[in-house]
Amino acid sequence: MTNLGEPCAVVGFGQTKHKKRRDDLSLPGLVREAALRALEDAEMTWSDIDAVVIGKAPDPFEGVMMPELSLADALGANGKPMMRVHTAGSVGGSTTIVATSLVQARRHKRVLTVAYEKQSEGNAQWGLAGGRSGSMGAGGIFAPWMRSYIRNSGAPEHIGWQVAVKDRLNALKNPYAHLHLPDITIEKVKESPMLWDPIHFLESCPSSDGAAAMVLTDEEGGRKASKQPAWVIATAMRSELGSFPGRDTVRPQAGVECAHMLYEAAGITNPRTQIDVAELYVPFSWYEPMWLEGHDIAGPGEGWKMVDSGETEITGAFPVNPSGGVLSSNPIGASGMLRFGEAAQQVRGQAGEHQVPGAKVALAQAYGGAAQYYAMWVVSSDPHPSFS
Amino acid sequence: MCSTRAVTELQATTHTIEFPYTRTLGPVIGPFLTGLRDGRILGIRCRDRVLVPPQEYDPETGDALEPPLVEVGPAGTVETWAWVSEPTRKHPLDRPFAFALVKLDGADTAMVHAVDAGSIDAMRTGMRVTPRWRAERKGRIDDIECFVPEGGAA
């Protein structure tokens, strides 16, 4: 394991109820709901926090420029250091990593990190098109790459439908999830409108209002916490150019390298057996097998077989997105932090109904841009997990 | 929306980004804007102070501030001011006016708004002002069209 300086622990996690429109809250109220829950989980108050790190996707999504300035009061940040991270869709993950880094560097003992999106204030497709007509939508950018994956791997078409059903059934166990679709079936996914071939409506993420927050502490804070902390075993970030001749968009090199850097730093030699549960950023169903292969959890052409065999079910050998994932809740800027937080909740034994029994080591991943920004971490209930 | 025009002999494209954002207001801003619609200016108690515009959270401790809101003003005192001689299309008035921090009677903090004083010579720190309400109000900060000198100097 690489020495990352001070050991860092997740001692509090909070999220809002994610909805199409949180019409009961202002923007400050939205971030506040998640932050307060994280503080309460950590058994702390505002004055215990040394610094605040906030992240979200592009400002035009809500039409508030550099919103950390008007959200400082809601996050008890006055008189404290506050930073704003923005790395596209991976931002919830990279925001968490920046906050972690402040603890690992022994800069601060207790850091609050928050990420959010209030999609209902604006329109993400408008935002993605920079306000122009004819938005491709995120699905329009990713769909051809999914078709390439399907063609190259020989995956049968039901794999995408199966992921869509699995994540929505998982979401029924998560009271915070936006979508609760108890009647979802493979047939319904298949029959839902085609948005961007091969992506059907029910294989696509919703637009959500929501926020996530975490309290991170140093080793002493982790040891003193009354609840089980999640120890940060390793983090990694990697970025690459989004478009150039010869780029592998199905298995982007930055994603491969990010995973390898992460496993090496954590001491993981066989992610598929040494990781108990994973929260991966899957906004469109085909990205589950694509990331299983893109992060070398499964071999080439093996990712869809893990899905097909039920291995990624909550009861399977390698559960993916027991929370319901991005397919069930997508407050864009927060979606990455939800992955990181849900992974922490699993190893803390705090995941509630969607707890994977006995989870000790969890992986979280977020990606963004044209599948070019990656943020990942491994957390464990054990500050020094053994992978032998 | 795009077009080309010459800018100091350089070619350029113009692009307008437009969007009607819809904001939900929550338990403090909502009642504040409801008050404005009804022609009342409301603040919120924060320990021994009254904050206007009302905040959802104590700016010093981060603690939540609880409604109900309390009525202040409507008149107040100009704490500081800036004379805008050439308004932009985003400004509340299309003729020269002042932006000012106005501390309303009964409030402990000042709010930013416009003052229509006619001339810079009519402006001074410490002057008394009172709101000029818009005829049709929707529950927005600009339901107060602007403040005017008390006694109707403008």
Added chain:
Amino acid sequence: MASSLKDVAIIGYAQARNERQAQQTEVQFLFPVINEALEMSKIPRREIGFTCAGSCDYLSGQTFAFVMNLEAVGAWPPITESHVEMDGAWALYEAWVRLQHEDIDTALVFGSGKSSPGVPAEIYPLQTDPYTLTPLGVDPVSFAALQARALLDAGKVTERQMAEIAARSRRDAMKNPYAQVTGEFDVDELLAQPYVTAPLRKHDLPPISDGACAVVLATADKAREVCERPAWIRGIDHRIEAHQPGLRDLTVSTSTRLAAEGAGVGDRPVEVAELSATFTHQEPILREALGLGDDVAVNPSGGALAANPVMAVGLARIAEAAKQIVEGGRSRTLGHATSGMCLQQNLVCVLEGDS
């Protein structure tokens, strides 16, 4: 705040020549700036351990503008990289924190902004409280004028002193090849000019600039290996305060004072301070908050009044403060960055040379 932080130094820096309207795109003018900073540092691009950028989508009205800026870095093969929607000074802070870990020894930081395409007075109201301020369209100059009036009323500055600050900045900027507003100006003539937004005249305002700045950081061993006289980051801290101007005493900068204490500004005398005083009256506020005496040279580069490349201007202050050590032989300097209206958020970075 924890102690025993590692020594990190600035070993390379570069800036774009600031322009009112660059014909090049942000990536195009950022490109040579990054190359130049790397060249000065003598660190091969592929050896850089961490890259961090600061920029803002709304400046150029382009969602995900920062993604394009990756092209100026050479993010292929992939790199370890992050981005703040803040001035590049905060990107430097993030990189400095990252260098405290033991696995990397160099970092590249940059900030860039192209303000010319938009209308700042119309864009910046979006940076304020969306419920009570944005709909009023309060622009940065009006906010600054509210602050300046408060300062004048409090007797803490005079309009003449403000004009003197402008004249000094423009005169000093004549020696700065990157500066945009330079020259000799008579204070009485400046004071004879009309107000733009009273009590501010044109000389009290920063220019609108397109520009960029890049800085290379290294940990102690690496810095000594490649650099004759590194500029050591002796202290760095940043703080934010309440958003609504009515909640603050606009004649002081509490967040700057707290950041200065955190960065240890008062531990030893500072010789030069490069401040992001984007309006003349903010210089005395910052001087007071930083505890700078009259003997401290402020903004020998001309500062933000000579060029104001938003999102790079704070990082450029740190680069100029480093230059005073690396090239100017000074022993202790500081750089300052700000964000938000009326100095809502401030960062202070103290640099030292080897004695």
Added chain:
Amino acid sequence: MTAAKSDTAVTGDEPVTMMEYFMSLTYTDVVSPPVVRFREALMEGRLIAQQCPKCHLVYVPPKGYCPIDTIELDERNEIQLADRGVVTNYTIVTPVQYYGQKETEPFVRASILLDPPGGMLILQDILDIPTDEVRAGMRVEAVWAKPGERNVDEVGNRSGSALEGSLRGFRPTGEPDVPADSFSDKVW
């Protein structure tokens, strides 16, 4: 105190829970030198690109630099491109009706690998064929606007491959499809 409460009409008496904010910002962006030349070529019915002398990758529209080798490029690195090629990938987009959306019917956006010396044009419309018949491997050729009807008003630094004012799109040539493995590394 002389100020009275307002006595004029108000809208509704329900609590206010929402507000609208209409943002409208206009940006005027100077066209950068390589794009100026690109625009001039489009007006003549030509596609130009810059080719990196080190990695030989072709950038269309020209960027003024190679992001792979981090070197600056200029007109000396300019090359003329073919206006025929092959569809390497595509998306059929069902438009969402957001503010400012003009599209109402499903539309296709395709990546076209141009014939040698190469270059990839992304987000191109495919004309003269139903959207559901577009396929990877299909041979296509450029459909130019008539010389007097061409304009490049919308071709700027950020418009990427949106060239409709001069290059309307591509249409099938009728030639046999190209096998997928011949361009499988050029799908991006």
